Amino acid sequence: MTTRFDGTDSYVATDDLTMAVNAAITLERPLLVKGEPGTGKTELARQVASALDLPMMEWNIKSTTKAQQGLYEYDAVSRLRDSQLGEERVHDVKNYIKKGKLWQAFEAEQKVVLLIDEIDKADIEFPNDLLQELDKMEFHVYETGETIKARVRPIVIITSNNEKELPDAFLRRCFFHYIRFPEADVMRKIVEVHHPGIKGELLTAALTQFYELREQPGLKKKPSTSEVLDWLKLLLAEDLAPEDLKRDGANALPKLHGALLKNEQDVHLFERLAFMARRQR
Structure with a gap:
């Protein structure tokens, strides 16, 4: 399996873009891709996955998205309801934990491409809330006491339309590339x-x-x-x-x-x- 991206038959990648992708893979850092809408930022992640023959996971960010949702969500309301109904499943808290995209990428048996799409749509604190998880590739599940570590470090591609500035601490952990509008x-x-x-x-x-x-x-x-x-x-x-x-x-x-x-x-x-x-x- 190749670990070098050189574009695909259906995606024209400039030399500086392929260099950025491969640098991020080598450094094992998230690739932060900026550029005006319509310049192929989201499609880049799909083409990297296709070219390297890797599975892909997409986390599409909205204005209401919280960083915690990328890790997991605990449904305390359903557990309370089940306890009132005397459901047997209530005794295992894992039945009420929904795995997020980062958790799914971390537990994958092979390397995957994880796209975090349009990160600038979320609240300004969103990138900061993912700093440690993306840096150390692990996080703690408080309800079960377990620590989830990436079995194989995923290739993380993050896109931004520059709608708002991203925190410096977050930027330091990324390899950055701006896709210029094509000549x-x-x-x-x-x-x-x-x-x-x-x-x-x-x-x-x-x-x-x-x-x-x-x-x-x-x-x-x-x-x-x-x-x-x-x-x-x-x-x-x-x-x-x-x-x-x-x-x-x-x-x-x-x-x-x-x-x-x-x-x-x-x-x-x-x-x-x-x-x-x-x-x-």
């Missing part, structure tokens, strides 16, 4: 993976327009990689030619712009640009 040459490779054989002229026209759109001053939400892939899928489905994509000042919105622009402020921005262009004629 046009890398984007061409990504498109070729998802839309093999796309005509060069159409792709050039579409990507030129896409990057111009991203650079438009005042844009609230820049379209991402996943959105340009959806847009290209629509262009191909409609069998549009490069000349169909041409915009002039009177029609500033791109064809099928609903795949690229995801809020009314950005649509209104381009409508205002078109209106101003018409007035200047």
